[in-house]
Amino acid sequence: MSTIQKDSAITLHFTIKLNDGSVADSTHNMGKPAKLIIGDGSLSDNFEQCLIGLTSGENKSIELKAQDAFGMPNPDNVHYMDRAKFVGDAEVEVGTVMAFSGPDGAEIPGIITDIAGDSVTVDFNHPLAGQDVTFDVEILSVE
Template sequence: MTKQIGPQSEVVFHFTIKLADGSVADSTQLHGKPAKLKMGDGSLTPNFEACLLGLNEGDSHHFELGPDDAFGPVNPNNIHHMERSRFAADMTLEEGAIVAFTQPNGTEIPGIVRDVAGESVTVDFNHPLAGQQVTFEVEILAVEQLAVENQGA
């Protein structure tokens, strides 16, 4: 019997995300460990999950996704200009550096330094792949159907 991915599936799969120039942005195969997810658990965007629906155990497939379907467009409100004095004096700030910022609730969020000009540092809090067209390649290793929990009995 073919095991097909549905909304109540747990899926084990390898994935590779490639940029428009063919470079690899992320890949489970590079780490030698496949990904595992429960459909609908929020670990993938709805558009990535939609690509998986209907695939069968053993399938390999690739999907072209534009920015709106992948990591979203670049949001200019997520780009901030900060004074150099807000950073540790011994911190090396250069274009491309990733800096962790602690939010008021204690969680950390990464920001990418986009520019350093005198005492002004431009930090981008968008997802690093925001605004990018990507190719999502998947190899479905295992599909299990999860029992739907009885809500109130």
Template sequence: MSVITENSAVTLHFTIKLKDGSVADSTHNIGKPAKFSMGDGSLSPNFEQCLVGLQAGESKAIELEAKDAFGMPNPDFIQYMDKSRFSGQELEIGTIMAFSGPDGSEIPGIISEISGESVKVDFNHPLAGQAVIFDVEILTVE
């Protein structure tokens, strides 16, 4: 049976829970497992290290502190934009919107404040600054 190494391609189901037990995200919700290659940047290096040595069919609960999961909030990721950029769009605090990044890719931003003609957008990961528990179920290892 294959064991996860630093070069493995892995298919797994995961559930991300906050410390209070609430579920933040889960592949079970969409009914489709996640696939990734170790070292491709889709997971933090700390999280990948917790997967090394697991085999297909194994499950594990991995607790990560905020800095090891989605990192700490970065003040540089908060931007103020002119409200006119959002013409015709309903603006509400807490709304997640897609913005174009410098390389043309889409970046999610959360509307965190609306003040006059200024809109504060937070581009930090929604789970930045939070300790999480990853429940993983390894399906295949290649």
């Protein structure tokens, strides 16, 4: 049986739970498992360390502090934009998540947190930044 180590290609199901027990995200909802390679940067180092040594078929609950999960909110990731930039069908309202073009042309999701007159506040921090989370993982395969 393969054991997860650096550069392992793993397929897993995960469910992210918040402190109150509510589910923030789950691959079960998407209907397909996640695939990733240990060490490719898609997971935090601490999270990867928790996965190393697991084998396929194993289930584990991993509690991560905010800084080890999605990081702490960064005030530099909050931007103020002119409402005139929001054109088209998109409704501009607090709580709306919209895709914006980043400096490298990649799309970055931002959530509208405040609207004051013609100024729209957009927060580009991860929605779970600053929150302690529990990952329930089910390892399906290790290559």
